[in-house]
Amino acid sequence: MPIFNVLGNSAKGLTSNVGVSINDDDSVMNFLNPAKATYISARDALKNSDIYSVIFKLSGDLALSKLITENSKVSSLLDNPTPTANRFSFWQSMYAQMLLGGESFAYRWRNRNGQDIRLEYLRPSQVNTYLLSDGSGLTYNISFDSPNIGVKEAVPSSDIIHLRMLSTNGGKTALSPLYSLANELSIKKSSDDLTKSALDQSVLAPGILRLQDGGLSNWKDKRGRSKSFMRQLSTKGPIVLDQLEEYSPLEIKSDISKLLSQADWTGDQIAKVYGLKGSDLAGKSDQQSSVTMLMEQYMRGLNRFSTPVESELSFKFKTQVEMDLSQVSDLLHTSLLTTTSEMVKSNVLTSGEAKLLLKQKGYLSNDFPDIAETHIMTKKGGEE
Numbered sequence: 001m002p003i004f005n006v007l008g009n010s011a012k013g014l015t016s017n018v019g020v021s022i023n024d025d026d027s028v029m030n031f032l033n034p035a036k037a038t039y040i041s042a043r044d045a046l047k048n049s050d051i052y053s054v055i056f057k058l059s060g061d062l063a064l065s066k067l068i069t070e071n072s073k074v075s076s077l078l079d080n081p082t083p084t085a086n087r088f089s090f091w092q093s094m095y096a097q098m099l100l101g102g103e104s105f106a107y108r109w110r111n112r113n114g115q116d117i118r119l120e121y122l123r124p125s126q127v128n129t130y131l132l133s134d135g136s137g138l139t140y141n142i143s144f145d146s147p148n149i150g151v152k153e154a155v156p157s158s159d160i161i162h163l164r165m166l167s168t169n170g171g172k173t174a175l176s177p178l179y180s181l182a183n184e185l186s187i188k189k190s191s192d193d194l195t196k197s198a199l200d201q202s203v204l205a206p207g208i209l210r211l212q213d214g215g216l217s218n219w220k221d222k223r224g225r226s227k228s229f230m231r232q233l234s235t236k237g238p239i240v241l242d243q244l245e246e247y248s249p250l251e252i253k254s255d256i257s258k259l260l261s262q263a264d265w266t267g268d269q270i271a272k273v274y275g276l277k278g279s280d281l282a283g284k285s286d287q288q289s290s291v292t293m294l295m296e297q298y299m300r301g302l303n304r305f306s307t308p309v310e311s312e313l314s315f316k317f318k319t320q321v322e323m324d325l326s327q328v329s330d331l332l333h334t335s336l337l338t339t340t341s342e343m344v345k346s347n348v349l350t351s352g353e354a355k356l357l358l359k360q361k362g363y364l365s366n367d368f369p370d371i372a373e374t375h376i377m378t379k380k381g382g383e384e
């Protein structure tokens with residue numbers, strides 16, 4: 001639980017520090033519910049396994065990618081944005097909120113000289129966006145968790161990192177990708193309820209016990225025989241039947257099996273909204289596509305989400321910021337090594353330049369020794 005130290009308590013007449021807990025905050029990430037037009041807990045959205053899979057995969061890969069800029073101060077801030085979380089967790093939270101709600105926010109804390117000190121993640125419910133009366137820019141009203149800060153009004157847009165995806169009002173705000181899934185998610189919930197109800201009804205009776213040659217005519221006797229048989233069925237030993245009895249367990253009906261097979265149809269719809277394939281959610285491979293082709297398709301989809309991030313950060317920090325997606329597309333540096341080797345063979349790069357490139361990409365350590373090249377002439381017969 002993060003503790004916000006109270007600054008200037010004596011001046012304000014406060015005698016003790018105040019602690020603010022965010023451990024049980026259900027609205028750490030939120031998305032807009034199209035039906036009610038209100039913010040709801042992201043935990044409700046992430047209870048859908050398909051949505052969780054998409055958000056976790058995309059936000060994780062985006063956070064894995066390093067933000068690169070030539071400005072050393074901006075680079076240091078992007079690598080260490082906040083003292084309350086590590087770089088990966090902070091940016092994954094920002095990207096996850098953007099993917100869920102279409103936009104995410106962070107406040108830029110600065111010193112007296114205007115230099116950035118840290119970033120603070122803001123929930124959408126903490127932020128209200130306003131357009132200036134002359135239309136020259138945006139301002140924000142922000143409600144901070146710390147009681148010592150409270151509410152800041154008319155915060156200029158230069159103090160806010162505002163990541164936005166699809167917008168229908170000129171880029172001022174953004175729509176949630178889940179907006180297009182309102183009907184599908186409603187149908188999915190009804191389908192789940194129907195499937196559960198059908199399954200519950202199908203397993204009420206575990207089987208049928210038939211008595212031959214007339215059997216029992218009184219329903220009370222039948223009920224008593226059923227209870228007796230169920231006690232025998234619940235034991236660990238084998239079931240004993242005489243020649244006048246026949247037991248057959250019930251099987252799931254074909255129509256219920258169809259319900260189960262169609263219950264995940266919305267997974268393809270959710271994947272489509274985020275530019276993925278349904279096979280990406282299910283962990284299945286496409287037999288008609290190679291690994292390279294699948295990765296190229298996925299990277300094109302991932303680039304759709306990295307571009308608005310690069311644009312916003314470059315605009316607010318007044319310097320070019322790019323997202324290096326090679327950590328995702330070439331995690332083992334296989335493609336890097338192949339390309340570098342081919343460039344050396346074709347005399348596009350020297351071996352020294354190739355080593356420098358591999359050091360810059362992190363494949364070789366910076367203290368890797370620069371060993372002078374030696375050429376060994378081999379004669380016929382294997383003599384040197």
